[in-house]
Amino acid sequence: MTMIFRLLFSSLLFVYTHASFAQVDKEFWFAVPYANPTNGNLPVFLRFQSFDQAVQITIDIPANTTFTKKVYAIAAHSAYSINISSWLSSLECVPENTILNKGLHIVATHEISAYYELYGTSAYAPGTNSDLFALKGRNALGTEFLTPFQTRWNNQVNINAWASFDIVATENNTTVTITPTRRIQGHVATVPFTILLQKGQTWSGRSSFIDAGLRPVGSLIESDKPIAVTLKDDSMLKNNNWDLGGDQLIPVSQTGKEYIILKHTLNTGTDNDFAYILATEDNTEIFLGDLSTPATLNKGEQMEIPVLESMLIHASEPVYVLHVTGFANELAEAILPQLECTGSKEVGFIRSNQESFVLNILTEKGNENNFLLNGTNTLIKASDFSEVTGTSTWVYASKQFSIQQIPALKANILKNTSGYFHLSIMNGANDTGFRYGYFSDYGFVDLGPDTLMCTGTELELSAGVQKDSYVWSPTQETTSTIIARDSGTYSVVVKKLQCEFKDTIHIAFFPPSGDIIIDGKDSTCADIPLTIHTNIGFTDYNWSTGANADSITVTNSNKYRVLAKDVHGCAAKDSVTITVTPLPSGSISFSPTDDQTFCDAATTQAQFDAPLNYSAYLWFNGNTTQQIQSPKSADGIYWVKLTDSLGCKNTLNLEVDCSTFITVYNLVTPNGDGLNDYFEIKDLQYNTYSLKVYNCWGALVYSNNNYNNDWNNDSLADGVYYYSLTHYKNKRNLKGWFHVLH
Known part of the structure; x- marks a missing residue:
């Protein structure tokens, strides 16, 4: 059974996390959470930030074959927002406990940062049920997850608002085993069950209770292939105010032992700021701030901490930290990243509206005076920073900005010229809604699973951006990305701060697809069209004639080429040369050669000659020789059927009109x-x-x-x-x- 500890400490917490425009990457998977329409589930946006290069972004719902991919072009150093409200019914993970074809997949040609923003508008006001869900790219993918939840505020009653965890598969035939710690819809507590998902399919585990104390805290989610998980807490009710909270979860492999939590500059209360620490191993000791007495948690157990000041959290084993905070009674939440070897040198973000806007910045001492906000060094100064409780090396700033300093819906870039930092944004008002998200690059490197690629193609391998150094093997390149054009084993050593990371990937080619065109006849007679057939296992045909079918019928001599995709999606090509043989030709000669003499009644017998050098002859009178003698016909009509050496046939006709x-x-x-x-x-x-x-x-x-x-x-x-x-x-x-x- 999951145990939840509530500890009261008079120290403050800084959330140093990876949310909002969280992870810079080129591929993102997301299970879109359901939010009730009563308190607001529309509009919803995907927001993107590009960096040094212009980028093309493709958005797809892979398991939904009726959905047409959307492609967008974004200039370098730009913000781009897409209102996807019209797609929402195709994306939301509802109904629960049901396998759905609703997973969201985003692919970019270059690194971007991205987040999903639910700006839920109700009859009361715009944005009343809202939050940011940071898309974490490859750092969101894993095979083992535990679920932290806030346990203080119930969901609003009678409006279909619940807490849930939503799963999306990134590969076909993914087996997912779930062990809920509390009863969820369709499943009892502590009894494992298994679901099978195909690529892009989703499944939602919804709490059976609106009571905060009955959340499925510490539920274990395991899979045999990479999945992504979303946490959601819909319409958390605080003093008659309701708010959505949630974030994309990270796998256990991305959790760490040190975190910093921030109490932001506009939070003067004491009842709306809490952190939830979830252990991933047994006998995990938790140290808060500068206190030396630890609390101890076992795997799946969680403790609640009131955030009274910014401070360090240290654990003896990796833990999750979920931070819930807000403006007055308006709440939101985010999953925090660990401190070790994380952080960014450049972060892009978007301000959603004109409501209050706060930047929370964490960095190591020595970097305070080196920030540039949209190229300006006067908006963030060293005097804005304070030391974090429990550490002598970390400093933070929490600062409010006007709409003139940071305009709404514009691209913004925060840089530090000397070191790494973490950034969270907060946007909202005391009586409408609140959005909270974190920006931070993880220090891990992940080249992805071993893979197969098509012969003649290339694969870009990326070790991630914003690291200190890269060394690839066997190419010895020192860039963040390389292009693999051959099969083999590739590895990279990445250094960031004091950490060194290494990953290896094995690349092989898909087996040859074989011939597209079925071996068969390559010649035909001019009067017999020839159909060129293809083998099974190919799609997306493109013939040199312009046809797109799996076979074509031809009547002319030519070389016919076809492009297609094989069962692996690889481009294949084939060709065949078709010879169309002309039909036998010529004319019938006759004797007497003069028509009038031929027609004279005295002429009763005539001689007929067909062209020479044909394989077979068949005359009107049944004779089969090249030359015949025959009585004249009453109608003056004479014919012979010719067959050549290839079997082509034709009939020659002669009419002598007497x-x-x-x-x-x-x-x-x-x-x-x-x-x-x-x-x-x-x-x-x-x-x-x-x-x-x-x-x-x-x-x-x-x-x-x-x-x-x-x-x-x-x-x-x-x-x-x-x-x-x-x-x-x-x-x-x-x-x-x-x-x-x-």
């Missing part, structure tokens, strides 16, 4: 004697001519669109008549006369 070779007789005797009874045309082919007949006065006496030697003229009187014959293909038009005699 219908133009006709003779018109000019005497008709329709007396039934069988001679000249009809208007007869010699060699007339069926349905090839239209006929019109006129008398000598030009009157039409007969018409037939398909004349076939079948008009006997017996209705006509004797005399001379005039005819007009028109070929059906307009190949010939004949005009003349004929005489009718009965």
Whole structure:
């Protein structure tokens, strides 16, 4: 069972922490906490600060496939705020005890600092339920966490306001084991349970009680892959004022043995400033300020300390320190970083509004007179600093600034030209809301897990900024980042203050993805389109034709190229040369070669020749030789099917139109004697001519669109008549006369 100690010491505490624009990094994971809408959960902002380089920031909800990534460009040394209120339903970790696709992922091309600000506005006033959640980058990721909570102020009743811890997975198939110390929704106290999360999925453990004394203090969260955890305490109720408190938690591996807590310049009360110290090991002795008598905590046990002055906290084993403070009855909270080998030389921050604004600065003696605030050395002076109780080496300043000195929603840079420092900001009013966050760089170095990369690509390895020196192996480079273009083992030794850190990463290439294009036919006949198919396991196709499908159909000879991504997301390319073979061609020759001789009735047999050098022939009459002898066809149509050596086929056609070779007789005797009874045309082919007949006065006496030697003229009187014959293909038009005699 978790034990909570309340110790009263007349020493003061300085919170020397890592929150607000906390950790400078290029990648951030965050589980967005749910806040009740009654007291205000909108608007919400992501706030960014760039440093020496312009940066591109990509924001994504990886587990939500319907969310479109957002990309923003930020100039160097700039502040940038994004109102993400319209996304909130896709981000908040609600409902509790449910696996959700809501994890927030931020990636930048260069180092930035970032925080999530919930500026909860209610019917009472803007910003009444607000706080800053410092995004800590890689320092927020770990595999073991314990949960500190404030245990003094209850959550407001009947508005769905609770304390919770929210988890986001950074890799697929992440197993998380949770042992709650108090009952949370869906789970009893002290009984471990396991959840399985995919990359970007979240889960929320919500306290079952609004009572401050029943918070799940010291709950253990363990995972087999890196996760990030957010703490939240919604609508902490103090003297009829409600306020949100929270921060992104650090893993046990980032906790330390020494901390400093600050009582800020606007806090003149004694009932709104408390620190909560949570042990990560058994038999942890806690020393406060210059007192020599320690308190002892076991793993998961927590003690509450009233903050009466700035002072040093020393522990025999690593501990968490959670600081809750405010302006009068308005509260907020932050997780503090340890002192050893931490701090920054340059910090960026943003003032949210025109309400009271305080900077709290901690540094070692000797650095007090070397601060530049937005390039000015007169705003922070050595006379602003005082010594911290319990140490002779640390000094602090807590100073209020006007809206003219530090404008709202503008980029601000605090630098020290001689040493490291820690910065926290406080922004709010006594009767609306309060926002509290810390800026501090951790001294740790973490190159990340061993990784695989795509062949032909490069990977930037970063040992973090604001360190004193860097030495990489095997490249011997001395910059904060290097580019790895080959597989192998890379290591870096980093020095900051009196500390030396080392980390190693092993990089290998993903196995080859294989051919994109399936081996198959690489040639086709001109009349048969060829489909180029691809192997499974590829996506995002981009063909040289402009197509984006997994296969394309082609009809031309060409080299066809394709780009795609394999199962690892690596770019792959392939090509195939397709040959489109022309169809067999040529013409049929015939003999006799003169059309009129060929068409003469005396010619009954003809010779036909197909082009030479084809593999197979099939003629209209069934013959299969290159040359044939055949009777003439009635319709004058002849054909041969050719097949070449590649199997391509084509049909050649020949039409010898004998219908133009006709003779018109000019005497008709329709007396039934069988001679000249009809208007007869010699060699007339069926349905090839239209006929019109006129008398000598030009009157039409007969018409037939398909004349076939079948008009006997017996209705006509004797005399001379005039005819007009028109070929059906307009190949010939004949005009003349004929005489009718009965």
